[in-house]
Amino acid sequence: MSEEHKQPLQSSLRVQELVYGLRISEVMTSKVFAVSRNCTMRDVQTIMKNNSITGVPVVDNKRVVGIVTMNDLMNALEQGAMEHNVTKWMVGEVQTLAEDMPLSFAISAFGKFSFRQFPVVNKKNELTGILTFRNINHALIRELSRQLREMEQKNEQPEEPESLKFSKVYQLNRYDFENGGKASSEIKKFLKERGVPPKLVRRVAVASYELEINLVAHSIGGMLGFDINENRVKISSHDRGPGIADTEKALTQGYSTANEWIRSQGFGAGMGLPNVKRVSDEFAIESALGMGTMVQAIINLKPETENENK
Amino acid sequence: MKISDIAALEQMTCMLEDYEDAEVTAGYTSDLLSDVMGNAEEGAVLITIQAHKNTVAVSSLAGISAIIICNNRPVPEDMLAASADEGIAVFQTSENQFKTSALIAQHLGGCPAA
Numbered sequence: 001m002s003e004e005h006k007q008p009l010q011s012s013l014r015v016q017e018l019v020y021g022l023r024i025s026e027v028m029t030s031k032v033f034a035v036s037r038n039c040t041m042r043d044v045q046t047i048m049k050n051n052s053i054t055g056v057p058v059v060d061n062k063r064v065v066g067i068v069t070m071n072d073l074m075n076a077l078e079q080g081a082m083e084h085n086v087t088k089w090m091v092g093e094v095q096t097l098a099e100d101m102p103l104s105f106a107i108s109a110f111g112k113f114s115f116r117q118f119p120v121v122n123k124k125n126e127l128t129g130i131l132t133f134r135n136i137n138h139a140l141i142r143e144l145s146r147q148l149r150e151m152e153q154k155n156e157q158p159e160e161p162e163s164l165k166f167s168k169v170y171q172l173n174r175y176d177f178e179n180g181g182k183a184s185s186e187i188k189k190f191l192k193e194r195g196v197p198p199k200l201v202r203r204v205a206v207a208s209y210e211l212e213i214n215l216v217a218h219s220i221g222g223m224l225g226f227d228i229n230e231n232r233v234k235i236s237s238h239d240r241g242p243g244i245a246d247t248e249k250a251l252t253q254g255y256s257t258a259n260e261w262i263r264s265q266g267f268g269a270g271m272g273l274p275n276v277k278r279v280s281d282e283f284a285i286e287s288a289l290g291m292g293t294m295v296q297a298i299i300n301l302k303p304e305t306e307n308e309n310k
Numbered sequence: 311m312k313i314s315d316i317a318a319l320e321q322m323t324c325m326l327e328d329y330e331d332a333e334v335t336a337g338y339t340s341d342l343l344s345d346v347m348g349n350a351e352e353g354a355v356l357i358t359i360q361a362h363k364n365t366v367a368v369s370s371l372a373g374i375s376a377i378i379i380c381n382n383r384p385v386p387e388d389m390l391a392a393s394a395d396e397g398i399a400v401f402q403t404s405e406n407q408f409k410t411s412a413l414i415a416q417h418l419g420g421c422p423a424a
Contacts, residue, residue, distance in 0.1 A: 177363075180364070181364065185367070185371070188370075198352070202373065209347060265362060266341065266362055266364050266368075267343055267344060267364075269343075269344045269345050271344035272344050
């Protein structure tokens, strides 16, 4: 199997895609054990013990006001304070996750904070679930097995070498302008060699280059994934932060948060994301402060679906 | 006009002898690479003070065949190396972007009066 070495990259793209598509609400545990302000540490201990969990949110009228973790419980135990109110021992300022966020943001959050679980809230800020690493692992394994099965089925019909099929993930590091552009050049060459019309190649190049530079100039690092078939080019950009405060603004021509140094490299004109959106047939962006940004751009390759005005 | 016609202009210093002598059909003047990426025409000559390796990357992706660096801005070695790889011509001139644009426009068959 000469293609064996390609497999990890493909899988990594698939994981990225997987995370891109999944929402926290699909993965979290919806049955949450929570306590109210007037419960005692003893109550928390009983709940933890009976349900083998390590963190219990404290709620007031469905809003999360704190969380008691195994750590807090141990401290209370040491001080003989098990009959104390939870409010004395809980961690008050809780980092919550919104249930409609993509799963990748949760993964960023686990990387950023040392918490073992995050309470999940809905739009009204009410507790709807809890998310642990365990939830994420389960979801990933389930989805991966499903996709591996699909891949195995596909492998039974091998692709021709010159066909328009390609998937690859590129890693990009912050401020690495030296390598920003490499992925785009490779993709451009790949499409050109397979006779894709120059106008389409250019659109793919614009979207991919802008996303590449965005990762280098604005994110703390991330991945750029390409998934190409004869119908379309799908570009997914995925970073670990810092996230965009206002995506609406970021899509406005001329708006930029670039510093002087980035500008000295010729970037930061505030045209990056608007350029990507303009050349794409389908465009989606999601971002949350502290967790990251994801952009997906699709460019159709089939003439009947191609937008001639771009 | 061809790239060799730009090379023949007395204001231009050719930084790289080895280029593909393509037909230049348009010009684009900008120092912002995203702007170049989004708006420059294919087959254009880029007039800029942005003497940087990234300028070559953008030019290659945007289908620009020659770059003119204005105000005698120094051209870094790695930019020339990148241009050599991509077959993109690089020129340097002491003139500014305005004068260079006017000069190129004249040779491209004149600027529309509007």
